[in-house]
Amino acid sequence: MRARISPQKNYAAGVGPGDVMLGGAIGEVIRSNSPEYKPGDFVVSDLTFGWQDYAVISHSVVRRIDPDLAPLPCWLDFMGLNGLTAYIGLVESGGIRPGDTVLISAAAGSVGQIAGQIAKLTGCRAIAVTSSEEKIARCRELGYDAGINYRTEPDLAAAIAKECPDGIDVFFDNTAGPIHDAVLQNLATHARIIVCGTVALAETFGQPDIGPRFMRQILVARARIEGFLVLDYQHRYVEARTRLAEWNRAGKLQYQYDIADGLENTPNAFLRMLTSKNLGKQLVRVGPEA
Amino acid sequence: MRARISPQKNYAAGVGPGDVMLGGAIGEVIRSNSPEYKPGDFVVSDLTFGWQDYAVISHSVVRRIDPDLAPLPCWLDFMGLNGLTAYIGLVESGGIRPGDTVLISAAAGSVGQIAGQIAKLTGCRAIAVTSSEEKIARCRELGYDAGINYRTEPDLAAAIAKECPDGIDVFFDNTAGPIHDAVLQNLATHARIIVCGTVALAETFGQPDIGPRFMRQILVARARIEGFLVLDYQHRYVEARTRLAEWNRAGKLQYQYDIADGLENTPNAFLRMLTSKNLGKQLVRVGPEA
Numbered sequence: 001m002r003a004r005i006s007p008q009k010n011y012a013a014g015v016g017p018g019d020v021m022l023g024g025a026i027g028e029v030i031r032s033n034s035p036e037y038k039p040g041d042f043v044v045s046d047l048t049f050g051w052q053d054y055a056v057i058s059h060s061v062v063r064r065i066d067p068d069l070a071p072l073p074c075w076l077d078f079m080g081l082n083g084l085t086a087y088i089g090l091v092e093s094g095g096i097r098p099g100d101t102v103l104i105s106a107a108a109g110s111v112g113q114i115a116g117q118i119a120k121l122t123g124c125r126a127i128a129v130t131s132s133e134e135k136i137a138r139c140r141e142l143g144y145d146a147g148i149n150y151r152t153e154p155d156l157a158a159a160i161a162k163e164c165p166d167g168i169d170v171f172f173d174n175t176a177g178p179i180h181d182a183v184l185q186n187l188a189t190h191a192r193i194i195v196c197g198t199v200a201l202a203e204t205f206g207q208p209d210i211g212p213r214f215m216r217q218i219l220v221a222r223a224r225i226e227g228f229l230v231l232d233y234q235h236r237y238v239e240a241r242t243r244l245a246e247w248n249r250a251g252k253l254q255y256q257y258d259i260a261d262g263l264e265n266t267p268n269a270f271l272r273m274l275t276s277k278n279l280g281k282q283l284v285r286v287g288p289e290a
Numbered sequence: 291m292r293a294r295i296s297p298q299k300n301y302a303a304g305v306g307p308g309d310v311m312l313g314g315a316i317g318e319v320i321r322s323n324s325p326e327y328k329p330g331d332f333v334v335s336d337l338t339f340g341w342q343d344y345a346v347i348s349h350s351v352v353r354r355i356d357p358d359l360a361p362l363p364c365w366l367d368f369m370g371l372n373g374l375t376a377y378i379g380l381v382e383s384g385g386i387r388p389g390d391t392v393l394i395s396a397a398a399g400s401v402g403q404i405a406g407q408i409a410k411l412t413g414c415r416a417i418a419v420t421s422s423e424e425k426i427a428r429c430r431e432l433g434y435d436a437g438i439n440y441r442t443e444p445d446l447a448a449a450i451a452k453e454c455p456d457g458i459d460v461f462f463d464n465t466a467g468p469i470h471d472a473v474l475q476n477l478a479t480h481a482r483i484i485v486c487g488t489v490a491l492a493e494t495f496g497q498p499d500i501g502p503r504f505m506r507q508i509l510v511a512r513a514r515i516e517g518f519l520v521l522d523y524q525h526r527y528v529e530a531r532t533r534l535a536e537w538n539r540a541g542k543l544q545y546q547y548d549i550a551d552g553l554e555n556t557p558n559a560f561l562r563m564l565t566s567k568n569l570g571k572q573l574v575r576v577g578p579e580a
Binding site: 008173176180195196197198201208209210211212213214215216218219220221222223224225226227228229232 | 298463466470485486487488491498499500501502503504505506508509510511512513514515516517518519522
């Protein structure tokens with residue numbers, strides 16, 4: 001969403017001033033001209049509802065929610081784009097294997113909370129990098145083996161080296177920036193780096209990001225860095241959702257939301273997320289229930 | 291070889307002062323205690339002869355040369371590590387497909403000359419980036435569609451954009467540094483970058499390489515950067531050599547050597563290669579024929 005309001009080139013069309021901001025939502029059908037849906041049904045769309053209390057929307061861009069598969073808000077969490085991103089990113093782009101050391105940045109965020117649990121469920125060692133002791137504690141509850149606070153650690157590369165003396169096999173990179181730099185000095189041979197987000201670069205506003213580069217480390221480790229966008233993998237969504245719902249029903253996949261109330265609090269909730277103040281998936285309750 | 295005399299961490303053991311410098315060679319058997327070889331046989335080793343006129347060497351580290359498959363010096367060129375690097379790098383790490391735009395840095399070098407021809411033989415468009423008009427002319431003789439002189443081009447990223455308006459699908463990166471930077475501003479969606487060499491960083495001597503970074507471009511293009519070392523693909527050597535020899539016998543694969551004479555000229559030949567003065571694979575003739 002941050003990228004969509006940026007004027008920079010991106011993987012999706014931008015949102016201009018005056019447009020309705022794009023965003024996913026779970027909605028209750030109030031009125032329907034489609035024979036497929038009736039009032040009271042719940043539907044979800046990852047992108048097209050927008051930031052608004054009510055939406056008129058085509059039946060072709062929503063999916064019916066099956067509440068037996070997972071509880072309602074889960075369809076914007078581990079059953080939504082962030083769960084799919086965590087699962088497909090680790091499995092497909094990261095190629096995680098049992099025994100891998102997997103480091104996840106923004107580990108207490110909506111993708112990171114699920115990614116860490118998937119890493120553990122796959123038999124990996126999972127290392128959280130996050131921004132507070134509270135978030136590290138939350139990551140440990142989720143099963144992460146260790147947590148590193150990048151805000152208080154004076155030498156992040158050294159802290160990672162101490163925690164992961166054999167190097168990082170898979171790096172789920174949600175931030176770019178200094179955390180990325182620290183991990184690239186700790187690559188295991190044939191490391192895989194999933195470039196999923198670059199939130200640490202959010203404030204560069206199109207200016208070049210200047211800093212140390214690591215081509216030699218990439219060559220020596222024969223590492224792979226790959227830009228990952230979950231929307232490229234829609235053919236894998238059913239497989240991913242089935243697996244995630246199974247883990248959840250078996251009690252192996254926890255989830256957590258951070259719910260704000262009211263449409264007017266949406267920009268603030270968005271900023272809280274960008275400044276690491278949320279715990280778990282940031283949601284906003286809108287419409288008559290807010 | 292440059293990396294082996296550097297004290298930095300590397301993918302292979304280093305060579306210390308006083309050690310024999312490692313290097314591949316073609317040798318004629320003068321005396322043999324092995325029933326597999328007799329005087330007059332020709333053998334090749336990619337690494338273990340070393341910089342010396344004569345070598346005592348185990349039969350287990352050499353391969354017999356079949357002169358019917360390709361002429362003698364070719365076994366250090368397209369039938370040797372540089373041909374294998376070009377072929378396996380493009381096919382395996384680069385995943386080249388007909389119609390791809392393939393940009394190759396150090397395009398007139400020993401790997402680049404072969405890589406450009408393989409790109410053309412695979413149905414790709416091949417763009418050379420090299421250091422002189424003479425080398426661009428040589429690349430055109432080899433079949434490259436276009437050449438860019440990085441030493442005289444005032445804005446390399448713009449020159450690449452002009453030559454490749456739809457972006458680069460595959461980048462065979464032999465240099466890192468400013469050429470890498472220019473290409474990363476011109477990535478096609480799902481671009482693949484083969485990090486094969488970092489010769490532009492040769493003089494940093496372990497200091498960090500500071501400059502613009504391109505994580506956002508990698509994410510937006512969903513590009514893949516991969517460190518590539520041909521020694522990881524020994525199981526593919528027979529397939530690669532068979533294909534390369536077939537192309538050569540069919541008159542479709544040209545080769546060129548730059549031969550210096552005498553062991554005492556080896557360091558100088560090595561420096562010529564590092565400073566882009568050679569044309570084609572740099573070889574040194576040693577022993578009684580030098």
